[in-house]
Amino acid sequence: MRVLVTGANGMLGEKCTQRLNNKHQVFATDVQENLIYDSPVNYSQLDITEFKQVEKMINQIKPEVVVNCAAYTDVDGSEDNKKLAKTINVNGVHNLIEAVEQYNTHIIHISTDYVFDGSHGPYEEDDEINPINYYGQTKYDSEKLLIKSNLPVTIIRTNVLFGNTQSKGANFVHWVIDNLRNGNPIKVVNDQFGNPTWVDSLAEVTEKIIDKKLEGIYHYGGEDYLSRFEFALEIADVFALDNKLIKKVTTRALNQKAARPYKAGLISDKLQNSLDIKLYSIKDALKEMKSEIEEIEEKEDG
Ligand SMILES: NC(=O)c1ccc[n+]([C@@H]2O[C@H](COP(=O)([O-])OP(=O)(O)OC[C@H]3O[C@@H](n4cnc5c(N)ncnc54)[C@H](OP(=O)(O)O)[C@@H]3O)[C@@H](O)[C@H]2O)c1
Secondary structure (H helix, E strand, O other): OEEEEEOOOOHHHHHHHHHHOOOOEEEEEEOOOOOOOOOOOEEEEOOOOOHHHHHHHHHHHOOOEEEEOOOOOOOOHHHHOHHHHHHHHHHHHHHHHHHHHHHOOEEEEEEEHHHOOOOOOOEOOOOOOOOOOHHHHHHHHHHHHHHHOOOOEEEEEEOOEEOOOOOOOOOHHHHHHHHHHOOOOEEEEOOOEEOOEEHHHHHHHHHHHHHHOOOEEEEOOOOOOEEHHHHHHHHHHHOOOOHHHEEEEOHHHHOOOOOOOOEOOEOOHHHHHHOOOOOOOHHHHHHHHHHHHHHHHHHHOO
């Protein structure tokens, strides 16, 4: 199938591009001029906020599936840059819907547990939506646009993505590893809970959704429900780093710009009942990630 991936340079976009290209004809796109990793895939620059660009590309490629991994994902930044967050996360999705309408393209869109308020997670698909920060609001608004469209649509809500990716910006595991390796103490919240999701496994889930043409809203998270602080300790353990550098802090003391759901996270039962998928434990996923990193470092060392 012809699959257009947006945000292909991001964490999930990279893994989807690499994985889906083994089976489908992937057209990878992102707002940057070039792809930031090696891949034989077709790559074009595409800003999803520019309707004319989106329309032109869709008319050229006529994709059977669009996997929308493009987003403004800076949760605190979304409070200061509301217009930008809305333009990318809401108007961008609107542009994709408008452009594919005549082709009845299947849109697979990635959303977040931040559409919930975190009062009693982990959450099921039909729990009450109540975003408490602007990022969560934009992601909910884009979900509504997709539901309202007459297109075949799949919304996958996920949380705390991690994996070995070229894009390291919002990658918590890389942040912890880099700081601990350099001997820098880090403050990590002990009152925000979720079930971190190995991004490779989410790419596999995306592939299965395409194959089965599964539509609807689905949650997908990892097997372990824990605080960010506990997650950081797991990372230190698997990567044999000094866990004494990890300092516990409360959300209140950290004073992040955007409000955070405390008990977030997702229950994946509905997806597990629909597809043959696996939920990964943090340990197993981190071990896989470690072997990948070691392999790359060995190659670099010659
Ligand atoms: N990361 C998480 O923990 C997490 C948790 C729950 C849900 N999600 C959702 O999962 C999806 C993928 O997240 P991710 O972590 O892979 O995101 P990411 O690493 O931030 O990647 C997003 C990509 O989209 C690109 N982008 C930004 N504006 C664009 C535009 N106008 N047109 C085209 N591309 C644009 C970004 O480029 P720049 O870097 O240049 O801006 C980046 O390459 C998002 O929808 C996110 O909301 C993520």
